[in-house]
Amino acid sequence: MKRLRPERWGGQLLTAPRRTTSRGASRCLRQQQCLARSLPRAFSSSATHFTAASKHEEIEYEDGEIETIEEDVKSPSKSPTPAFIPPHPNKTSSKLGALHARLRLPPLLPQETLARTLIDPSANSKSDCNNATLAQLGGSIIAFHVSEWLLVTYPRLPMTVLFAASYAYSGPKTLQLIGKEWGVETAAAPGNEVDPGFLQFKKLAPGTELAGGGPTDRHAATRRDKAYFRRGVSSRVVYDDEFGDIIPKKDNRNASVPTEEAYASFVKAVVGAIQLHAGREEAKAFVKDHILSRHLAINSLFQFQEPVRELSRLCAREGFEHPIARILSETGRLSRHPVFVVGIFSGKDKLGEGSGASLLEARTRAAVATLKSWYLYSPGQDARVPSDMEDETKKHEKWEPVHIDMGEVIH
Amino acid sequence: MVIRAIRKPTTGQNGVGAFILQCKRLEFHYCDWAGSSKGMNSFIKSRLGNFARLNPSIEIAISPRPSKHPVIRGHYINGREKSICVRNLDENQILKKAELLRDASGEKLKVVKKPVKSLNESVRGIWSPFHKPDGTGMTV
Numbered sequence: 001m002k003r004l005r006p007e008r009w010g011g012q013l014l015t016a017p018r019r020t021t022s023r024g025a026s027r028c029l030r031q032q033q034c035l036a037r038s039l040p041r042a043f044s045s046s047a048t049h050f051t052a053a054s055k056h057e058e059i060e061y062e063d064g065e066i067e068t069i070e071e072d073v074k075s076p077s078k079s080p081t082p083a084f085i086p087p088h089p090n091k092t093s094s095k096l097g098a099l100h101a102r103l104r105l106p107p108l109l110p111q112e113t114l115a116r117t118l119i120d121p122s123a124n125s126k127s128d129c130n131n132a133t134l135a136q137l138g139g140s141i142i143a144f145h146v147s148e149w150l151l152v153t154y155p156r157l158p159m160t161v162l163f164a165a166s167y168a169y170s171g172p173k174t175l176q177l178i179g180k181e182w183g184v185e186t187a188a189a190p191g192n193e194v195d196p197g198f199l200q201f202k203k204l205a206p207g208t209e210l211a212g213g214g215p216t217d218r219h220a221a222t223r224r225d226k227a228y229f230r231r232g233v234s235s236r237v238v239y240d241d242e243f244g245d246i247i248p249k250k251d252n253r254n255a256s257v258p259t260e261e262a263y264a265s266f267v268k269a270v271v272g273a274i275q276l277h278a279g280r281e282e283a284k285a286f287v288k289d290h291i292l293s294r295h296l297a298i299n300s301l302f303q304f305q306e307p308v309r310e311l312s313r314l315c316a317r318e319g320f321e322h323p324i325a326r327i328l329s330e331t332g333r334l335s336r337h338p339v340f341v342v343g344i345f346s347g348k349d350k351l352g353e354g355s356g357a358s359l360l361e362a363r364t365r366a367a368v369a370t371l372k373s374w375y376l377y378s379p380g381q382d383a384r385v386p387s388d389m390e391d392e393t394k395k396h397e398k399w400e401p402v403h404i405d406m407g408e409v410i411h
Numbered sequence: 412m413v414i415r416a417i418r419k420p421t422t423g424q425n426g427v428g429a430f431i432l433q434c435k436r437l438e439f440h441y442c443d444w445a446g447s448s449k450g451m452n453s454f455i456k457s458r459l460g461n462f463a464r465l466n467p468s469i470e471i472a473i474s475p476r477p478s479k480h481p482v483i484r485g486h487y488i489n490g491r492e493k494s495i496c497v498r499n500l501d502e503n504q505i506l507k508k509a510e511l512l513r514d515a516s517g518e519k520l521k522v523v524k525k526p527v528k529s530l531n532e533s534v535r536g537i538w539s540p541f542h543k544p545d546g547t548g549m550t551v
Binding site for chain 2: 104161303
């Protein structure tokens with residue numbers, strides 16, 4: 001789970017001078033990398049509001065390379081600057097107002113900020129006019145709420161499935177779907193004359209080759225880049241992004257962005273804007289309503305390689321009796337369509353059941369069903385998540401620790 | 412690595428959690444001269460303001476369409492649009508048509524035969540001859 005530091009990203013919206021303690025050492029690597037990616041594009045033209053604490057920030061990549069980021073160190077502006085410079089001060093838009101009402105955004109969130117969330121850094125590189133900082137903040141909030149909900153609701157999910165589930169809830173593809181389901185359309189090209197109710201970004205030219213998603217596992221990464229060695233899955237929590245993907249070393253700083261990315265940063269920026277203007281609880285409720293309420297059959301994310309073997313290792317680890325597959329019933333053994341129903345038993349307990357056209361298939365299906373019923377244990381959909389304790393009304397209640405599982409079987 | 416994961420996005424369920432009204436834009440077209448727009452013109456003058464206030468999540472556009480019948484056109488989030496010609500209708504009838512467009516989902520009209528549509532699998536599972544509630548399933 002990620003630690004939230006909103007004061008770092010919402011810099012332009014908060015007029016109070018920011019603390020300049022030494023933060024380089026305490027910053028988590030992933031945040032450094034995220035910042036490193038967003039900084040050059042977001043803060044390239046004007047860094048007047050962004051005051052960097054240290055001159056150099058060092059990032060250690062997984063393969064041991066160290067990259068030093070040079071940040072512009074500028075003194076905080078002396079004259080009191082306005083908290084927010086609206087992108088189109090004289091423009092009102094019925095599209096924007098309708099979007100505000102459609103999302104039931106809190107009235108504290110002004111339309112100027114909503115207009116700003118619709119401007120991608122590729123459309124306007126001024127950091128106080130585009131959504132880069134808001135998206136950074138909102139993305140962290142979304143990732144935090146999704147991961148805490150997943151960890152509490154499905155404490156036994158294997159790491160790879162956990163990453164896939166958080167990708168399903170808050171990955172760029174899903175955020176693009178959400179943005180489209182909000183009725184937001186894209187402007188053909190960014191510009192001052194565009195209605196502020198459109199999503200503005202510089203579109204990729206037709207025929208541009210997309211970078212494609214990062215490799216999702218170690219084998220894929222090795223295949224792609226022979227020289228690149230990855231540690232185990234657990235290292236992804238530290239080194240990789242919230243979906244377990246490698247964070248690209250170099251941002252290709254190409255001005256154009258894919259539509260998916262533009263929509264994703266818009267949705268993230270809306271969450272960030274709600275957090276800044278209306279508060280934590282509102283942002284949490286928004287994430288719950290719009291992102292966590294979506295439908296996902298988590299049992300369809302699993303892909304087992306050797307379920308029978310894994311099940312026997314699991315039983316050995318948990319101290320159950322060795323699992324034995326027994327035929328429960330069968331029909332048409334000698335016919336063209338035989339059906340076998342096989343149950344997996346550990347002592348007298350039946351752990352799972354599956355049917356198939358051959359004995360082996362039925363046993364494999366039964367093992368898969370057993371493993372899924374183990375990994376998908378859930379204390380309930382309404383289990384209390386850690387951030388619930390931040391609610392003022394619940395502060396007096398006693399915190400019951402969530403179930404922390406040993407983790408998946410490794411063999 | 413033994414367990415691999417399949418990546419897929421989640422499916423939206425409008426109304427579970429947040430509800431998004433599917434009609435995003437209504438266009439009202441009128442003609443100053445033609446008699447068939449008489450009701451539309453008085454609707455725009457007297458009723459439309461209130462209608463817009465009650466439905467802030469719809470973007471409303473008014474534009475003339477000279478020498479043509481008056482039309483209300485709704486644009487929906489799924490990208491489709493619906494148009495209703497409101498020639499010779501009075502204010503109340505036009506309001507009804509506007510509400511009809513507001514409440515539509517934008518989908519093509521289709522016959523709904525089953526009362527419940529669900530994304531979840533059936534709780535009962537697929538029927539099997541081996542399992543019967545009284546324990547007298549098929550034995551071989």
